[in-house]
Amino acid sequence: MPKAHESTTGFADLFEKGFEQVLEASKTSLDMAVRYNHDVLEATRKSLKLAPTTPGLFLFDVAGKALENYAELQTNLLNSFGQQGTAVASAVREAGKVAANSVAAFQESVERTASAHKAVLDFAAKQNKQVADALKQQEGIAGTPLAEMADAIERGMEALIETQKSSIDTAVDQLNKATRA
Secondary structure, three states: OOHHHHHHHHHHHHHHHHHHHHHHHHHHHHHHHHHHHHHHHHHHHHHOOOOOOOOOOHHHHHHHHHOOOHHHHHHHHHHHHHHHHHHHHHHHHHOOOOOOOHHHHHHHHHHOOOOOHHHHHHHHHHHHHHHHOOOHOOOOOOOOOHHHHHHHHHHHHHHEEEEEEEEHHHHHHHHHHHHHH
């Protein structure tokens, strides 16, 4: 029969591995979104045979760069979140258990980090909508395939942002469960 410390260490290892997998999946989805966005923008330019002087064309570059910056920010936040998870696993391994007041302080820290992360996601959603709306308001864009592409990109980003929020909730739940154990 394993000793309490061995069980706790095993649990910490399992928690850390699962948490890392959630974070890696989130990072992978961000990378895929950036590649997809780039491909959509390039395909739109080519399929519509847009000239470099087409009004509003710069918005493609703005939208692409905004998504890249957003993905980089999200990745940095995920890395920070991952460091917190690793810290919890280490504390559990070393101490065998975490004191109740330390758990409460850590959980509060996790909740604040998740809130900040979601605030960034909400900002990105607003920025995404503004870019799509600005593109659709350009002269000669309404009712064209370009306007439809802007709608499709906007919906795709909304889905990605909701997926990221869900990943944050999953990570917070795992951290909270781990610290209660």
